Amino acid sequence: MQFTFTEEQLLAAQSLRELLQDHCTGTALRATASALQSNQPDPSGGTRRQELSELGLTPLLVPEDLGGLGLAPIDFVLLAEEAGRAALPEPLVEHAGVALPLLGELARQQPAARAPLERAMADRGWVLFADYGDAPVAWMSAADTVMRTNKSGDAQLFAIGDLKLQRLEGLDPLRPLAVTTFGGATPLAADSSPQVRAATALASVRGAVFTAAEQLGLAQRLVELAVAYTSERRQFGKPIGSNQALKHLLANVQIRIEFARPVVYAAAAALPVSGAPGAAARVRVTHAKLAAGDAADMAARAAIQCHGAMGYSWELDMQFYAKRAWALNAVHGDRNAMGRRIHEDVLAGACAIGPDRLFVT
């Protein structure tokens, strides 16, 4: 039993953080947002994608026999946190963390999925996994292929060009939305094998836990912005951050973050490399999504309050992090669905609980 990240895991997260510090500056994010809004080429996106590609994160979770590194979800969780922290305008987490391992399993069963997998592994197009029904899906218009589960539980892979997309404007200006009409389109591949079903279930919980990790990163970034501003802004002859009202506001947010973080990490650690996740792991993932969502909501609310009227202005970069935090609440399991699952699994008695059951899988 030990609960510490390896040097390699910490170093990988540090490298991503440094890269995103350079490529997700406020100026870069604004340029991307305005390009997305006007449907023009993104002036900062190309370099950013190139740099991300060179960091080599794409194949991390893909099995070794398919050309990947075969790593586990715990090896990706800190990277997702960094992507959140930076409000990254590319679907790196959805692509490398959620969809690719599933596409890998599909390609094992269905030769037609091999070419899309090879393109994705070569960073020539994003792959997405749309597991939340008819809701708008982010980055669909930027993707190469998308997977989903149809009503009878079969996994399907579509080329984006074969689908009808309706672009929609969302709150988060860095996360373009679209609703998709799947009906009538012919999938590139479809599969109902138990292996792909298990991989689909696993992709879904990876989505929840990595989204939670992104929210952790966002929450911490929002607190840091609020601390910086309240330390600098002076009223009544002193920094406003020297007032206990603001100290306690931000301390409360930090407490929520500190007690969400180990839940997110434990949830990631509870997930297998392949095969369907167990019931206890699913409960921990649900817990993680709720805890990180709460922390991010609180952080966004407090950060705006700490910035006063500035916090309500378009001019401030803080909006990117707050809006991403809110948008992610409904991604890979919204609060109501998650709360219902905790109710069914814990309160209704499906999962054993108690002091000796913390790590039962």
Add this chain to the structure above:
Amino acid sequence: MAVDLKYSENEQALRAEIRAWLAEHCPREPLASFDTQAGFEAHRRWEATLHSGRWSMVTWPKEYGGRALNLIEWLIFEEEYYRADAPGRVNQNGVFLFGPTLMEYGTPEQKARFLPRLAAGEDIWAQAWSEPQAGSDLAALRATARRVGDEYVLNGHKIWATRAVYADWAFGLFRTGGAAERHRGLSYVVVPLRASGVRVRGIAQLDGETGFAEIFFEDVRVPVANRIGGEGQGWSIAMATAGFERGLMLRSPARFQRTAQRLVELYRRHAGACEPGVAAAVAQCWMDADAYALATYMTASRLMSGGSIGVEASLNKVFWSELDLTMHRTALSILGARAELFHATGDDSESTRWLEGFLFALAGPIYAGANEIQRNIIAERLLGMPRAVG
């Protein structure tokens, strides 16, 4: 190092050993409150029973009656202890506060003198920090220890001294320098509560019991050998103790996981009569208790690989104290009108237990450093916010 959240074979064997021992030795019926004379002595006997199985001080070195368990193993012990609903630890001040302090700062003679008796429950320890004018601002304390030859002469008035009514010894801070020296003029001194010139007066708490007390010192003479650490070093030694207390060992997560489990079981029995919002509150309590446990495993792992306890102490203290209160309030809301029954027996003894727990939980955000002080520490030392001006 890695994130490997599975117990090793040794850890599983330890758990089984603890479980079997507790199943055999744990009292079948709850003991009377340790804030009554009879209950105190019953709990003292339980400490001796624990000691006979070498389970009283599991993290202590073997030479002092411990098992030298590491922090993960300690968490396993605590999980089994609370799972078995074993009695509260009447010597908690000694086990988790004074003992570790003595092991770090005491002389070999002091360790030999105090630790074996502490481990066996022969000496039960109380703490004597606060004074009427020195609560959160502890460095303003006034009680003095005046050096006369080989002795200190203690004078002053301590208050809110937990367990002092029936305890044998107290550890506390006394001023050996001038008042202007604030925290630099303090020394850490231990004193027998039966010594001549010591007067203990119990203070009735919200629940009517005398869990804490005032201690009056009038020309109480103790040998200089009762000072732990150097003269004037009392503050830093006490702060190290406070770090232990708030940080990790005062409230192990298992305690709250067990309460959360009881809360879920209570909810299940009353689910049909509960308002919709109650389920969400119960679920939140269960999640927060588990979150505290996971955070503690992370801290324990970090400490075991060479880290030291820092501001986690303050984060933990705020989190568990508010969680404990929320869990009890939630339980009372489920119990409805019967939640008000006090000292009830029979079918209502469960609701009385929640009510007593609620009253006890109210103290949590106050003792071991008020939560407002902890939030200041979090804001200033972890977040780096500016200190108050003037």
